[in-house]
Amino acid sequence: DAKTTQPPSMDCAEGRAANLPCNHSTISGNEYVYWYRQIHSQGPQYIIHGLKNNETNEMASLIITEDRKSSTLILPHATLRDTAVYYCIVRGNNDMRFGAGTRLTVKP
Amino acid sequence: DTGVSQDPRHKITKRGQNVTFRCDPISEHNRLYWYRQTLGQGPEFLTYFQNEAQLEKSRLLSDRFSAERPKGSFSTLEIQRTEQGDSAMYLCASSLQQGMGGEKLFFGSGTQLSVL
Numbered sequence: 001d002a003k004t005t006q007p008p009s010m011d012c013a014e015g016r017a018a019n020l021p022c023n024h025s026t027i028s029g030n031e032y033v034y035w036y037r038q039i040h041s042q043g044p045q046y047i048i049h050g051l052k053n054n055e056t057n058e059m060a061s062l063i064i065t066e067d068r069k070s071s072t073l074i075l076p077h078a079t080l081r082d083t084a085v086y087y088c089i090v091r092g093n094n095d096m097r098f099g100a101g102t103r104l105t106v107k108p
Numbered sequence: 109d110t111g112v113s114q115d116p117r118h119k120i121t122k123r124g125q126n127v128t129f130r131c132d133p134i135s136e137h138n139r140l141y142w143y144r145q146t147l148g149q150g151p152e153f154l155t156y157f158q159n160e161a162q163l164e165k166s167r168l169l170s171d172r173f174s175a176e177r178p179k180g181s182f183s184t185l186e187i188q189r190t191e192q193g194d195s196a197m198y199l200c201a202s203s204l205q206q207g208m209g210g211e212k213l214f215f216g217s218g219t220q221l222s223v224l
Contacts, residue, residue: 032210034210036213041217042217042218043112043199043201043215043216043217043218044151044199044201044213044215045215046212046213046214049210049212051210085150087150091211094164095141095153095156095164095166096141096153096201096211096213097153098143098150098151098152098153099150100149100150101150
């Protein structure tokens, strides 16, 4: 599976959009981009995933570049409850492997 | 949908003892995963099942670790002769894999193991 690179930490003001970047320059054609988040003391929570097209659901939007080498997770109106570690994962047919993620802190 | 359930929530044991954790996946989910997570790190894959078949095991899974999923429903993870390095959060996840379209994993809250 392709590896991903994420910034270790980010801050965001409450009510603003949070844009979390992820680089996956070695991604293969059949590999999906997944985003999960983990709030302290809980298991990871699925957010969104995509293959080529941009995706949106009730939690977030996923923007994947045309060459698929990077993506951005967008939380349109961040709240204090969005403070968590966000994991970007690229996965094909193998297991889901997590990196260190980005610790997002939403500040009032 | 009652979510993925793990039991116990916390386990404290002495070095050398055996421990067993249980995971009840979401009903009808055909895949079940075990992960281990230490403080400040992302979850590390241990093993996964497709129905009752154990399809992949990480090199992290030493001979002291064994996992089962009888009848393709709940799963157990046993650690024999525990060591202090086994102290971690053990996470279970399940999914319904139906071919193309990606796969969403749903995680339980984990079992926190402390080996004294």
